[in-house]
Amino acid sequence: MNRPFRFFSALIGVACIGACAVPSARVKTSSAEVSTTTTPAAQNSALEEPSVLQSDSPESEQEKIQHHKIVRVLLAENQPEAFIKHSNRVNIFTQDETKKYKISQAGTIAVKGLANGQIQVGTLKSTQPVWIEPADATLEWKSNSYTGKFLILPGTGSTFSIVEYVKLEDYLYGVLPYEMSPSWPVEALKAQAVAARTYTLKSLENVKNKNFDLYSDVRSQMYRGNGKRYDNVTRAIDETKGEILTYQDNLFFTYYHANCGGATDDVSSWHFSTKSIKPLSGASCNFDSHSKSYSWSMTIPTSKVEKYAQSVGLKGTLKSIRIVRKTGTGRATNLTLSTTKGSKTVPCGAFRLATGIRSCKITRVATTTKGVQFAGRGYGHGIGMCQDGAYGMAKRNHSYKEILKHYYPGASLEQLK
Ligand SMILES: [Zn+2]
Numbered sequence: 001m002n003r004p005f006r007f008f009s010a011l012i013g014v015a016c017i018g019a020c021a022v023p024s025a026r027v028k029t030s031s032a033e034v035s036t037t038t039t040p041a042a043q044n045s046a047l048e049e050p051s052v053l054q055s056d057s058p059e060s061e062q063e064k065i066q067h068h069k070i071v072r073v074l075l076a077e078n079q080p081e082a083f084i085k086h087s088n089r090v091n092i093f094t095q096d097e098t099k100k101y102k103i104s105q106a107g108t109i110a111v112k113g114l115a116n117g118q119i120q121v122g123t124l125k126s127t128q129p130v131w132i133e134p135a136d137a138t139l140e141w142k143s144n145s146y147t148g149k150f151l152i153l154p155g156t157g158s159t160f161s162i163v164e165y166v167k168l169e170d171y172l173y174g175v176l177p178y179e180m181s182p183s184w185p186v187e188a189l190k191a192q193a194v195a196a197r198t199y200t201l202k203s204l205e206n207v208k209n210k211n212f213d214l215y216s217d218v219r220s221q222m223y224r225g226n227g228k229r230y231d232n233v234t235r236a237i238d239e240t241k242g243e244i245l246t247y248q249d250n251l252f253f254t255y256y257h258a259n260c261g262g263a264t265d266d267v268s269s270w271h272f273s274t275k276s277i278k279p280l281s282g283a284s285c286n287f288d289s290h291s292k293s294y295s296w297s298m299t300i301p302t303s304k305v306e307k308y309a310q311s312v313g314l315k316g317t318l319k320s321i322r323i324v325r326k327t328g329t330g331r332a333t334n335l336t337l338s339t340t341k342g343s344k345t346v347p348c349g350a351f352r353l354a355t356g357i358r359s360c361k362i363t364r365v366a367t368t369t370k371g372v373q374f375a376g377r378g379y380g381h382g383i384g385m386c387q388d389g390a391y392g393m394a395k396r397n398h399s400y401k402e403i404l405k406h407y408y409p410g411a412s413l414e415q416l417k
Pocket of ligand 1 (some may be wrong): 259260261262263264285286287288388390410
């Protein structure tokens with residue numbers, strides 16, 4: 001493929017929207033783990049491309065970012081204070097390089113927001129953004145370690161933001177363990193690596209924010225630094241290095257979700273897009289019934305549903321919930337909520353996110369004195385790759401290429417140049 005990637009377009013949505021195939025308890029554990037492993041020099045972009053960040057014009061900087069596939073990840077905003085550890089020497093300098101100094105050994109840098117738009121990074125005070133560039137080092141913040149370099153951006157009211165500039169492949173090391181369990185078969189992880197890589201690059205086409213490309217939470221993809229490595233995750237990313245999915249020579253949003261409940265849906269039949277493309281047109285799935293997410297029942301407090309109803313302008317006490325429209329695979333697209341004050345039809349996707357029901361493939365709903373009882377199938381939005389299905393296919397000796405072909409039919413696997 002010989003098409004330049006454009007690095008600015010809207011982040012349309014989250015790949016898995018809070019329903020990825022990773023238990024939340026494990027995510028919490030991982031984010032609390034400390035890794036002080038020194039990154040090999042070959043993986044440290046700070047050593048390889050020291051000039052990437054010091055261009056004269058925004059255009060040339062973007063060309064360099066594009067060339068090296070650098071991703072700018074917002075780690076924090078509106079911070080009054082931060083303590084950033086470094087495992088070896090670091091260079092600290094203002095964006096125009098008029099102020100700079102080095103620290104030649106491991107330590108901790110205190111970052112503070114000062115009055116009048118100033119920030120203090122170690123001993124350096126500036127109204128300009130300040131770089132913390134590790135050399136033979138990783139940076140560590142809030143118990144997560146990072147191989148990229150940090151840009152500290154002055155904010156309003158004595159605060160600052162932290163943006164990490166990290167190579168695309170290095171970024172994926174910090175995404176994959178939070179989007180799919182690292183203990184899963186490597187072919188499933190490889191499929192996830194290609195999907196996450198493609199989703200990231202597609203997200204970068206129209207970034208709205210001037211100073212960063214991606215959030216480090218569910219607004220983009222979960223990212224907790226890449227210092228903690230897992231063998232199968234590393235292998236999955238390395239063995240698919242640069243591989244992406246395209247359709248008719250274009251990237252597309254390679255959505256994924258935890259469990260489809262037997263079939264994925266057409267993206268146009270759902271709330272994501274009005275336009276269908278073949279790779280997101282839906283697929284049968286006979287590989288996900290082993291999971292506890294395949295079939296579920298849960299009770300939602302009536303007050304939670306009433307609170308959502310109020311947020312869309314419907315007051316009163318809840319009387320009933322009725323499915324008014326379904327996709328061909330049985331996923332509710334719209335629900336009608338009825339209360340003592342009236343009724344309102346709402347998108348099931350928004351209702352799911354507000355109330356926490358696992359999916360809109362609802363098989364039963366009943367209002368009771370104990371709450372609203374739901375039964376259903378699947379976990380997540382049901383578009384693109386079913387992660388439990390990818391696991392099931394890998395367990396049956398399907399390759400990652402076969403998994404991708406099944407869940408993104410008609411897509412081409414290509415190599416980034
Ligand atoms: Zn499935």
